[in-house]
Amino acid sequence: MKEQLLQVKKHLLTGTSHMIPFIVAGGVLFSISVMLNSTPSAPEEGWLAGLAQIGEAGLTLFIPILGGYIAYSIADKPGLAPGAIGAYLANEVGAGFLGGIFAGFLAGIIVFQLKKIKLPISLKSLGSIFLYPLAGTFLTGGIVVWIIGTPIAALMNNLTGWLNAMSGIGKAPLGAILGGMTAFDMGGPINKVATLFAQTQVDTVPWLMGGVGVAICVPPIGMGIATLLSPKKYNVEEKEAGKAAILMGCVGITEGAIPFAANDPLRVLPSIVAGGIVGNIVPFLMGVVNHAPWGGLIVLPVVEGWFGYILGILIGSLTTALIVNLLKNRNQDAEIKNDEEEFELDIVNI
Incomplete structure (x- = not known):
């Protein structure tokens, strides 16, 4: 069991190590475009829109890269295309x-x-570059699109309806629900x-974004602080x-925490949910109002009650980090590497 868990972790780390440069490059460039924009949102005109487009490319590609290299680690090159395409489709159906x-x-x-299926000698050369990727992509993509997609769509509709029904409860319970959901994935x-529940009501119930704007940036800022502490x-x-x-957290890009969650979900996900x-x-309890459908410190010019807003970011981020x-x-990673080395030495000694 220990060996199997190490293998799972190894495959996951292979995916995340290849994914991180895409998140960092894309996230930082997108952050710069938002910071330089006249309003706290993604720019839609001029050279800043082009910069945002470049950043969005990195933030779009990291999920296929993650899935592709997890599959590559398990099945070598024939798994790369099925993994990347399957992960892309998973993101498209809303699985994140x-x-x-x-x-x-x-x-x-x-x-x-x-790959365990024995192929005729005449087809062996086509296995790795054609047959395995083709069949693997069809099976993986079919499961994601035809089996996973429908339940996820139904779940999203039910969650939206549930949130609408919960809008009349107290601020603290609603804040806990929205904060946990915002930080979770x-x-x-x-x-x-x-x-979206908060953003679509920013004109009529702006205090919703007062709290959600904080929860958006707590996971990346909290994990960044954790690495410093x-x-x-x-x-x-x-x-x-x-x-x-x-940096990504300051401009409202929650995805900055994904490398940490992908590497160690059992420890990171509860921590960022608690912080969120x-x-x-x-900010909910302190009556903070955020007039922008965005999060992070970049929206401070349109925040009423900025002290409570900043306090929420600090307390939430420290909660996650601690x-x-x-x-x-x-x-x-060091623990896994040492265990793998010990395992290899044992085999040599045998």
Whole structure:
């Protein structure tokens, strides 16, 4: 079991290590375009719109890269296309980066099993470059589109209806719900339901964005702070991603926390959800109003009650940082590497 868990972690780390440059490059460029724009939103005209488009490309491609290299780690080159295409489709049907991870493992397992089928000698040369990728892509894509897509769409509709029904409860419970949903999958389907719920009512109920604007930026800022508080608990890639995450969080790009969640979901996801809940409740209770359908520090010029807004960001981010560092006892990557080396030495000794 320990060996199997190490293999799962290895495949996941292969995907995230290739994904991080796309998030960092795309996220930072998109952040710069938003910072230089006259309003806290993605620019739509001029050279800044082009810069935003370049950044969006990186933020769009990272999920296919994540799924593709997870599958590559499992099944070698024949798994790359099925994993990338499956992850792209998972994102298209609204499953977000978690769906991308699922699609990557699904494609890798499918292709790995397909490679066990003995091919005639005349077809062996076509296996790796044609037959396995073709069959793997069809099976993975079919499962994502025809089996996963419909339940996700139904879930999103039900969540939206549930939030509308919950709009009359107290600010603290509603803040906890919206904060947790916003932080949970960082730009994924659950995040989108919560943020759209607040964004579509920014003109009539602007205090909703007062809290959600904080919850949007808490995960990346919190994880960035965590790498600064306990650098020995993170690898080199994560520490570099942490610096970019703080910048992305300041301009309202939640995806900056995804590399950490993908590397270590069991510790990171509860931590960012806790931070999102705390960060959302504080401005709700302090009567903060945000007139922009955006989050992060960049919206401060249109925020009423900026002290409560900043306080929510600080408390929420520190909550995330302290919890995740409490849960992380050591650098997980180093632990895996050492275990793998010990396993290899045992085989040699045998």
